[in-house]
Amino acid sequence: MKSYKKGPHPRARGPDIRGAGNIMHRFANPNRFMRLSQRAVPWFAALTVVLLAAGLYLALVASPADYQQGETVRIMYVHVPSAWMAMFCYSGMAAAAAVGMIWKHPLADLAAKSTAPIGACFTFLALLTGSLWGKPMWGAWWVWDARLTSVLVLFFLYLGYIALNNAFDDPARGAKASSILVLVGFVNVPIIKFSVDWWNTLHQPASIARVEGPAIHASMLWPLLVMAAGFTTYYLWVLLVRMRGEIVAGKIRALRLRQVHGL
């Protein structure tokens, strides 16, 4: 009984890596995480509500119509932040998966697992709003070009990760197998980013993150940035809620195991 309560987390054993590992293990304590996240959640919730309320007003009312695209340009304010978050979430998942594999950080695997459904939702939204924007502007719901296809692959990578992660009875084995998938699939992220430069496409090239500065007027840039900030705080909010859920689920699993073994 003692061994269940005290001592390092079972996954925290293994090679003792000093230095970076030490600093990270200070934040690896799930109880500390539960305390910190409980305080952070209301702040992320409030920030999300304020930013998205302001962002939606700016996007739908205050910003001008485009001189070429007319009112359809407003789709950009949900499409572009969704696409950014789709890549951001996947990069975060890959980083968390790497930390989980190398340092056996007990929260890293939970962060990757909790990010996956959020990233999948953002990817779905990027594809769907892109389709709704493509029909009036390109005359097609879908084209099999490099940008659209690589984002579709990203969506399937998310679904594959979720399926593989849930395919094992032992969560640690599921985390390991799906971590490998997410790291191999990371090659897709630079392909998405540079697809508009490498191949001919209907999709427009990057207009914000450019060496020359954003190729977009401030009246449209600000609504876009406020929406993107709101999507980011939304992600952090839901991420913390889901990670808390995973930790509680782990405690339930441990308690049931103890009961089954009559401890």
Place this chain on the structure above:
Amino acid sequence: MDSFSSFLNMGGHGGFVWPSFGITVLVLVVLLVTSLRSLKARESTLAKLRGGATETGRGEATREA
């Protein structure tokens, strides 16, 4: 009222603009609500498991599970 209907019309592209925003809000709200509800459900399960273990002793708790 005229300005409101032209706002809804979105220069003839209301059928593309509004679903984009509507579905985005819907998906994000559903994901948030399911995440919060799953956390609440797990927290109450954990509280029950812990309560059962301390109040009724191990035997009861084992049978419950």
